[in-house]
Amino acid sequence: EAAVTQSPRNKVTVTGGNVTLSCRQTNSHNYMYWYRQDTGHGLRLIHYSYGAGNLQIGDVPDGYKATRTTQEDFFLLLELASPSQTSLYFCASSVNWGLSYEQYFGPGTRLTVL
Amino acid sequence: SQWGEENLQALSIQEGEDVTMNCSYKTYTTVVHWYRQDSGRGPALIILIRSNEREKRSGRLRATLDTSSQSSSLSITAAQCEDTAVYFCATANTGANTGKLTFGHGTILRVHP
Numbered sequence: 001e002a003a004v005t006q007s008p009r010n011k012v013t014v015t016g017g018n019v020t021l022s023c024r025q026t027n028s029h030n031y032m033y034w035y036r037q038d039t040g041h042g043l044r045l046i047h048y049s050y051g052a053g054n055l056q057i058g059d060v061p062d063g064y065k066a067t068r069t070t071q072e073d074f075f076l077l078l079e080l081a082s083p084s085q086t087s088l089y090f091c092a093s094s095v096n097w098g099l100s101y102e103q104y105f106g107p108g109t110r111l112t113v114l
Numbered sequence: 115s116q117w118g119e120e121n122l123q124a125l126s127i128q129e130g131e132d133v134t135m136n137c138s139y140k141t142y143t144t145v146v147h148w149y150r151q152d153s154g155r156g157p158a159l160i161i162l163i164r165s166n167e168r169e170k171r172s173g174r175l176r177a178t179l180d181t182s183s184q185s186s187s188l189s190i191t192a193a194q195c196e197d198t199a200v201y202f203c204a205t206a207n208t209g210a211n212t213g214k215l216t217f218g219h220g221t222i223l224r225v226h227p
Binding site for chain 2: 004040041042043044045048058059090092099100102103104105106107108
């Protein structure tokens with residue numbers, strides 16, 4: 001079974017702070033995704049990648065950067081965190097791109113920006 | 115229904131009852147994903163249904179897909195307490211040739227003993 005891990009699981013920072021969320025998948029999946037989950041909005045795609053060094057913009061990218069350093073590792077960066085970025089963040093991976101491919105999600109990181 | 119401007123829905127039922135959750139979408143699609151999210155965990159795929167299937171079963175779960183009405187449903191037969199979770203549908207615009215999933219707002223299902 002696909003394994004996706006995230007760290008940290010909880011993070012508290014202040015407005016203007018610098019935050020890095022980490023994600024690792026161990027099943028050699030090509031695609032990785034970052035989502036945020038907020039009540040009333042469901043899951044929204046921030047960024048995604050189809051391989052090391054690649055980055056694609058999602059639906060809500062403002063205020064976020066991301067970097068895929070290896071096939072396994074995908075990072076989400078908030079360089080000037082704002083309270084509006086308080087949310088539950090999920091990383092996911094899939095073997096390929098397209099509707100027929102299941103996405104495997106990590107356990108999530110709860111970020112609070114004070 | 116999970117799509118559009120609807121708020122997150124909540125359903126509360128007794129153990130042993132049947133329940134159906136609905137999902138309507140606005141784009142042309144041929145595949146709908148149904149995910150389940152348990153408290154404190156990430157979503158996990160429970161059923162993937164394609165347009166040529168119309169209905170798909172997995173244990174006590176049954177999903178339907180009607181592309182003409184752009185809707186899908188997920189039914190649980192004889193619900194159990196462990197079915198308590200949030201259920202999401204997700205799909206993408208097949209006509210736009212994108213695999214980028216768009217998730218519905220979800221349905222909170224609570225099954226009481």
